[in-house]
Amino acid sequence: MTVPGNEAELLTRVVSGDREAFDAVMRNHQDRVFSVCLRILGDREKALDATQDTFLTVFRKAGQFQGRSAVGTWIYRITVNTCYDQLRRAQRRPSESLPDHLDPSDPAAEEAMESAALRPEIEVALAQLPGDFRNAVVLSDLEGMSLPEVAEILGVPIGTVKSRVFRGRRLLAKHLGNQIDQ
Amino acid sequence: MHEHPLDLIAAFADGSLSDEAEARALIETCQECRAEYLAQTEVIAWLAAAPAVEMTDLEKASLHRDLWTELRNEPARRSATPWWQRLSYVAAGLFVTIGLVGVLNSGVLGGGAESAATTTAAAQGFDEAPAEEVPFFAEGSDGGESAPEMTTDTTAAATATTAAGAGEDSLTLPFAELADEARARQNDRVVAESTDADFEECLTRVGLDDHVVVDEIDFEQTYLLVMRKDPEAERVVTFVVLPACEVVYVG
Numbered sequence: 001m002t003v004p005g006n007e008a009e010l011l012t013r014v015v016s017g018d019r020e021a022f023d024a025v026m027r028n029h030q031d032r033v034f035s036v037c038l039r040i041l042g043d044r045e046k047a048l049d050a051t052q053d054t055f056l057t058v059f060r061k062a063g064q065f066q067g068r069s070a071v072g073t074w075i076y077r078i079t080v081n082t083c084y085d086q087l088r089r090a091q092r093r094p095s096e097s098l099p100d101h102l103d104p105s106d107p108a109a110e111e112a113m114e115s116a117a118l119r120p121e122i123e124v125a126l127a128q129l130p131g132d133f134r135n136a137v138v139l140s141d142l143e144g145m146s147l148p149e150v151a152e153i154l155g156v157p158i159g160t161v162k163s164r165v166f167r168g169r170r171l172l173a174k175h176l177g178n179q180i181d182q
Numbered sequence: 183m184h185e186h187p188l189d190l191i192a193a194f195a196d197g198s199l200s201d202e203a204e205a206r207a208l209i210e211t212c213q214e215c216r217a218e219y220l221a222q223t224e225v226i227a228w229l230a231a232a233p234a235v236e237m238t239d240l241e242k243a244s245l246h247r248d249l250w251t252e253l254r255n256e257p258a259r260r261s262a263t264p265w266w267q268r269l270s271y272v273a274a275g276l277f278v279t280i281g282l283v284g285v286l287n288s289g290v291l292g293g294g295a296e297s298a299a300t301t302t303a304a305a306q307g308f309d310e311a312p313a314e315e316v317p318f319f320a321e322g323s324d325g326g327e328s329a330p331e332m333t334t335d336t337t338a339a340a341t342a343t344t345a346a347g348a349g350e351d352s353l354t355l356p357f358a359e360l361a362d363e364a365r366a367r368q369n370d371r372v373v374a375e376s377t378d379a380d381f382e383e384c385l386t387r388v389g390l391d392d393h394v395v396v397d398e399i400d401f402e403q404t405y406l407l408v409m410r411k412d413p414e415a416e417r418v419v420t421f422v423v424l425p426a427c428e429v430v431y432v433g
Contacts, residue, residue: 023246030242035235048241055249122228141229147198166192166222173221176228 007071014062022062026055029072032143033079039138040083042127054082069152076145077153080135087131125175133168140165191215195222 007028013021033054037047057078065074126134132154139150140161147165151158187208194205208215237245 019250026246026249030245031234031236034237038235048237048245051237052245052249052252055245056252059249059253122232137229141196141226142232162189162193166188169192169222169225170188170218172225176225 008065008067011062011065011071014059022059025058025071025075029075030055032072033075036076036079036138036143037083039126039142040080040135041086042123046086050079050082050086053086054079057082073149073152076139077155080139080153083135084131121176122172125172128175129168129171133164133171136161136164137168137172141169187212187215188218191218192222195219196226 007025010021010025014025030051034047034051037050037054038044041047041050054075058075061078065071069077126137129137135154136150139145139153140147145153147158147161150165151161154161156164190199190205191208193199194202194209199205205219209219210216
């Protein structure tokens, strides 16, 4: 279990180039960062790339962390922004889509992907949500984060997060065949 | 359905309401509200049942390997100091250097110095300035007329500068203005970039090799302050060379 105060101290050590401290920060957050990336991007390879980009940014910007939020919240905010950037790049250059294959030397990845997969129809419905709604639903309902935390990560008021989550769920239900009268 | 019932019913569905009475009443009396409630709870249950996502051991190992490979290829310690902090060091150094130039112009050269206010406003014509002007500052550079030793305390730096050039208008520019100037200029005046070039090579590459290095200041990182006097306009132009060969025209 990570204590926020200790995490801030770890980041301070990262600023001075402490590799062990950075490894510790990564160990604490890598699975959740990867999970958020995978749920938002919907592709394991892209999620791995985004996870790497996220931690590169964390390392480079560790000196800018001002302690106004928990370290985790700061990292997940970087995570979501990294995913936004990747989606934007993919939209600008649709022909340069990232490889959609798994590492052939890692059969465990395929197994992990299958065991962690959402029901296919939910995954499709999630992918069809507008980005803002999808991110709010992923962080809130899939990652189990509190609404204030999601608001801080997304940089929007709590009321906006609520609205996005509620409307996102409604759209998911609609996509999944539960028609709700508007 | 209006937004108020959606907020109320969705919050009821995920259990975040403190007072559920109104929502319960709505669900019992309004068919539309009940359908919304069922849809929300169903989606919440589906999403909550999703298994946790983790990287495999191999993926984690690859992530760590690739990350450190990438970070090792970056210039040393470049990420350790935020850009605004680095620029504040540059601005502090520049402030001191402008003070030095003021002293050189008024004392060593017998007056006729341009003010630093003029200096920072100068923005044209430095490319055409002939190399003959180089000796203007050569003595100051080679003869050890370096700027006062800098610390990262910018207030102290500004104070030292003011003391060095007492009576000169050029030395009363607010520090924040200089920092803003440097920051603004950096966006559009970075004229060369390379990760492994030394300062001399940088200057040559961007045609500044006929300018005079006034000082090299090492705070947390090394910055090269390059200045020359424009013979046409009787003014000093200033550049700052940052690590990785970013040459910034300051004014």
